[in-house]
Amino acid sequence: MAKTFNENYQNKLEIDTAGNTTLDDVAKASWATLAAGIQTITPSASETADTTPYYDGEGFSSVDVTGKTISFAVAGHRLDGDAAQDYIASKYIGVGDTLHTLARWTDPSGKQVQFPATLQAIVPFGGAANAKQTFSFTLAANGKPQVVNASGSGSTTGGTTGGGQ
Numbered sequence: 001m002a003k004t005f006n007e008n009y010q011n012k013l014e015i016d017t018a019g020n021t022t023l024d025d026v027a028k029a030s031w032a033t034l035a036a037g038i039q040t041i042t043p044s045a046s047e048t049a050d051t052t053p054y055y056d057g058e059g060f061s062s063v064d065v066t067g068k069t070i071s072f073a074v075a076g077h078r079l080d081g082d083a084a085q086d087y088i089a090s091k092y093i094g095v096g097d098t099l100h101t102l103a104r105w106t107d108p109s110g111k112q113v114q115f116p117a118t119l120q121a122i123v124p125f126g127g128a129a130n131a132k133q134t135f136s137f138t139l140a141a142n143g144k145p146q147v148v149n150a151s152g153s154g155s156t157t158g159g160t161t162g163g164g165q
Contacts, residue, residue, distance in 0.1 A: 006108040013041055013072060015139070016102035017087040021116050023146050029102050032087065037079035037135060043072050043105075070115070070141040072105070078125050078133035088137055089124035103139055110150030115141040 016029035034041070048067035053059060079085050091099055103117040118140045125133040 008041070009035075010108040011041065012106040013074070013139070014104045014106075015084055015087065015117070015119075017083055019100075020102050021097070021100045023102070023114065023116065026102060026104075026114055029104075031104065032082075032084035034074055034084045036082045037085060038074060038076040040075050041072055043070070045070050070145065071120075072103075072139040073136070074139060075134070075136035078135035085135060088119055088122060089135070091119050092122045092124045094119075100142070103141070112148040113145045114148065115145035116143060117141055 013034045014031040015034065016025075017032045018028065018030040020026075020029050046069040047065050050064045050066050051061040053061040078089070087101075099119045101117055101119065102114065104112055104114040106112045120138040120140050122137040123134060125135070127134045
């Protein structure tokens with residue numbers, strides 16, 4: 001396989017604007033891509049780790065990741081009329097279940113990671129009077145994501161987001 005540096009725009013992040021909330025409803029989702037007006041998408045994985053030292057480690061610990069929360073920080077300019085942005089902006093004053101939806105990330109190889117998500121920290125506009133409106137939010141995964149390999153075969157295991165499983 002040839003080595004290549006992928007560009008960030010080759011990653012595709014989508015949300016369900018129909019407001020479905022479980023992976024059982026993926027086929028019913030109305031997917032809208034977060035792309036127009038979006039300048040940055042930054043994924044993160046907040047981890048919980050166990051670093052218990054044992055006597056055989058002679059005072060040193062090993063790290064076991066015991067939990068993880070995946071999220072995507074999304075920022076750019078507000079584009080009225082864009083389905084994804086309009087849906088998210090409409091949730092600005094929402095709380096609870098109204099902020100839940102489905103999300104899907106497709107990496108450059110075609111592998112998909114889909115998950116129930118919560119829309120957090122929505123900023124529907126802002127900035128200087130003579131500038132384009134800003135737009136940002138955090139898309140937080142709820143529970144264990146489902147990985148669908150580029151070949152179309154599903155996997156309910158977590159695993160890495162790069163390379164094959």
